[in-house]
Amino acid sequence: MTPAISFQQVHKTFATPRGELRALTDVSFDIRQGEFFGLLGPNGAGKTTLISILAGLARATSGRVTVMGHEVVSDYAAARQSLGIVPQELVFDPFFSVRESLRIQSGYFGVKHNGAWIDELLEGLGLADKAGANMRQLSGGMKRRVLVAQALVHRPPVIVLDEPTAGVDVELRQTLWQFIARLNKQGSTVLLTTHYLEEAEALCGRIAMLKQGRVVALDRTSNLLAGTASTMLRFKTDDTLPADLLGQSRVTGRIAQIKARDAIEVEAVLARLRAAGVRVEDLEIGRADLEDVFLEIMNGAEPPHVTQPPRAADQAEPTLAEVAR
Structure with missing residues (x-):
């Protein structure tokens, strides 16, 4: 079966005033269709860079990335149609209501007559009573719910959640995970990055850990827990x-x-x-829990330093937030 997501020997470097910065080094792993997969790492480990490459917001220096078999550069339209991303940043259009925002997002993907699914999203994410409210009137937690709905409005088979519960209340976390778990049971593939390691332990069947742009652990969650x-x-x-x-x-x-x-x-x-x-x-x-495993792995031996000939300076990359605009 074609992997839902495939990273093959992905490298990413940035040109900086102090010289070349290597953000990702030889990242290779596949995520199977229907998996709930966790991508963990400390700040600066390369998680958002990897997701930006997956979303087409940044281009890998070398390597190959596919979504449902579609290469993210050469077959970008099909790859992006297969992907729904919830970014870390709260990005919204202040001129539209919640329902209007979801209708516009449907139009971006060419989805017509999407009212029934929009209603289901509003109900499932606890937004039904806010459907007519202007986005400016919503609290931060409600805006994050709308970002989740926007990522799901075109029914993508692959869902990427980049720190979806950062700074939100317990009610939203429970509502979100109940809804996402239901979609996962129905066959959706989920890639989650989070600093709430108890969420990853409870939800993810497999986990990859990044440190300084390298994969330093990749296994079933149960095996990682058993190894400490x-x-x-x-x-x-x-x-x-x-x-x-x-x-x-x-x-x-x-x-x-x-x-x-x-x-x-x-x-x-x-x-x-x-x-x-x-x-x-x-x-x-x-x-021991996943936080103990994470700290043990992150405090282990440093990955070897890699030196390679300098490459041409990369152009400035857009942020993940732009995918939600």
Whole structure:
């Protein structure tokens, strides 16, 4: 079966006043049709650059990218027709209502008589009572719902969600994931980037992790979780952890989490805390989550430095937000 998305040896460099900046290096992986796939990485890892290339907003320095078998450069019209993208930025036209914006977006893709699907989108995303409201009147969360509806209005088989729940409330997150999960069950392919790793863990069957423009992990979510420390000690304390435990700990305010691989290591950690006089409250012992895996991989060995002959300066690239205009 043709992959829903295919990245083959994708490289991307930018010319800067300080010299050549390599944003992506030999990125290669396929996303199967019907998958819910996660693309994770720290800020600056190359996620948005990769999605911009997928959307046709930037051109790879070398390599090949396809959407449903359509090459994004040579067969760009079919590739973009197969793709719906929800950008990070809140971009909207202030002169139209919600329903009018969706009708106009349908027209961009040549979709006629789309009223029934627009109504379903409005209902599914909790926008039905805002259909006649001007976009300027909407809250930030409601505007983000409209961006999701605009990405889906032409019924694309491939959906790309670039940080779709950044800065939104719990209600929107639940509404969005219920609707997207339903589309995924009906056969839509979903590519998600997010910094909320609990979302990726709950939703994504496979995950790729980028670091400095390279793929440093690519596997099923269950395999990634199984490959790290299986046990985490979680507790609250007002005391400073001993130096030998800080290196394997994650501390957020009063909450500390320390990884341990088995019962013997758990006992050793607790003994070390007692010996250091650390007062522990609300002790819990649980399994590692995707955030633990992510931090472990990102704090691992740096990818090798790549030097290649300079290429011609690239032209300035449009932002992902422009795809929603």
